[in-house]
Amino acid sequence: xxxxxxxxxxxxxxxxxxxxxxxxxxxxxxxxxxxxxxxxxxxxxxxxxxxxxxxxxxxxxxxxxxxxxxxxxxxxxxxxxxxxxxxxxxxxxxxxxxxxxxxxxxxxxxxxxxxxxxxxxxxxxxxxxxxxxxxxxxxxxxxxxxxxxxxxxxxxxxxxxxxxxxxxxxxxxxxxxxxxxxxxxxxxxxxxxxxxxxxxxxxxxxxxxxxxxxxxxxxxxxxxxxxxxxxxxxxxxxxxxxxxxxxxxxxxxxxxxxxxxxxxxxxxxxxxxxxxxxxxxxxxxxxxxxxxxxxxxxxxxxxxxxxxxxxxxxxxxxxxxxxxxxxxxxxxxxxxxxxxxxxxxxxxxxxxxxxxxxxxxxxxxxxxxxxxxxxxxxxxxxxxxxxxxxxxxxxxxxxxxxxxxxxxxxxxxxxxxxxxxxxx
Numbered sequence: 539x540x541x542x543x544x545x546x547x548x549x550x551x552x553x554x555x556x557x558x559x560x561x562x563x564x565x566x567x568x569x570x571x572x573x574x575x576x577x578x579x580x581x582x583x584x585x586x587x588x589x590x591x592x593x594x595x596x597x598x599x600x601x602x603x604x605x606x607x608x609x610x611x612x613x614x615x616x617x618x619x620x621x622x623x624x625x626x627x628x629x630x631x632x633x634x635x636x637x638x639x640x641x642x643x644x645x646x647x648x649x650x651x652x653x654x655x656x657x658x659x660x661x662x663x664x665x666x667x668x669x670x671x672x673x674x675x676x677x678x679x680x681x682x683x684x685x686x687x688x689x690x691x692x693x694x695x696x697x698x699x700x701x702x703x704x705x706x707x708x709x710x711x712x713x714x715x716x717x718x719x720x721x722x723x724x725x726x727x728x729x730x731x732x733x734x735x736x737x738x739x740x741x742x743x744x745x746x747x748x749x750x751x752x753x754x755x756x757x758x759x760x761x762x763x764x765x766x767x768x769x770x771x772x773x774x775x776x777x778x779x780x781x782x783x784x785x786x787x788x789x790x791x792x793x794x795x796x797x798x799x800x801x802x803x804x805x806x807x808x809x810x811x812x813x814x815x816x817x818x819x820x821x822x823x824x825x826x827x828x829x830x831x832x833x834x835x836x837x838x839x840x841x842x843x844x845x846x847x848x849x850x851x852x853x854x855x856x857x858x859x860x861x862x863x864x865x866x867x868x869x870x871x872x873x874x875x876x877x878x879x880x881x882x883x884x885x886x887x888x889x890x891x892x893x894x895x896x897x898x899x900x901x902x903x904x905x906x907x908x909x910x911x912x913x914x915x916x917x918x919x920x921x922x923x924x925x926x927x928x929x930x931x932x933x934x935x936x937x938x939x940x941x942x943x944x945x946x947x948x949x950x951x952x953x954x955x956x957x958x959x960x961x962x
Contacts, residue, residue, distance in 0.1 A: 544957045557682040560937040564929040572932045578655040581613040584640040588849040590618050593661050595712045644675040661688035667695045691848040692875035705878035710916035714856045721834040728767035730839040733846045733867040735773040740869035743891050747867045751844045751896035756795030767819040775803045775822030859907040866894045882910040
């Protein structure tokens with residue numbers, strides 16, 4: 539047994555960290571081109587389409603990096619991929635006992651078991667510690683030497699094999715080069731709002747977020763655009779129509795900039811505020827849209843765009859980082875991500891929910907995203923990690939003794955004792 543491995547084991551604080559030692563020893567080495575592997579992305583999305591897009595983006599990365607391997611997406615949400623226009627012919631559907639979203643791994647099963655996979659990657663893991671014992675009830679031959687995890691941005695339940703996000707030890711964000719076609723849905727000028735409501739935990743400050751953004755927008759654009767449109771999620775137009783306190787606060791914020799306001803939703807167009815002067819159209823009849831159209835909406839909007847979630851902010855950075863000022867709805871569990879964004883850009887307004895959605899003092903401040911997108915690009919940082927995992931797989935015979943010891947031990951002390959015995 540290699541004495542260097544013993545020293546590495548001694549350096550680890552937690553038993554769970556022992557599983558990363560073999561592939562960490564392969565990082566930075568040239569990738570070995572060997573036999574074709576079967577790599578499965580296990581995708582159990584929770585609400586919306588963000589988790590779907592993250593998985594599909596990683597899938598596209600892997601197909602580009604390793605075209606000679608067989609890459610599969612195994613998911614409980616096949617229909618959501620189809621809704622986004624993704625070809626799912628080679629996808630493998632996962633069934634769920636009870637048929638609900640977000641179920642734990644021990645409630646999952648394949649109706650027809652696929653041929654065994656060499657490498658399994660669970661993507662993304664959302665605010666829970668990955669439990670290999672539950673995962674083994676789904677795929678019995680899984681262990682932490684062939685099963686790996688991807689966090690959401692700045693995930694809160696490490697360890698992850700791929701801790702994605704911004705900041706120290708993070709492997710970057712899932713940037714892409716989207717092909718953007720004109721959407722033709724409405725004429726310019728318009729602003730885009732894509733935030734969550736109170737039905738989603740991310741939307742705890744949704745009212746304050748929208749009002750802050752609208753006050754900033756009104757002050758900035760009312761002197762430039764006497765007629766202006768705002769594309770919003772349908773829940774905003776519904777709340778403006780039905781929630782009297784919210785309607786009152788919105789009028790206080792916007793009427794001094796746009797005394798004429800109309801609301802457009804799926805049922806038609808209604809006058810909201812009637813006065814003399816500038817006119818504003820609140821468009822709740824456009825969203826949601828497939829990802830390519832959504833990115834096109836971002837690109838065609840004015841400089842200031844309000845987004846939420848990992849994927850929408852990534853789309854904004856991917857398509858338009860040199861032309862947009864991205865404002866961000868902070869979810870309670872995303873505070874660390876917001877803090878790190880504020881340092882990387884830098885912009886102190888981003889790290890506080892009271893100012894992250896828009897603030898008057900941020901009207902004329904420039905933002906430079908070049909350092910952020912260059913430093914935290916998963917296509918660079920994540921590729922090195924994935925290469926190391928593939929090399930480890932090809933060299934696993936060299937690590938077999940170590941893996942057996944770790945898999946049959948309960949703590950670091952026991953592993954060290956067994957390793958020393960092998961050396962002696």
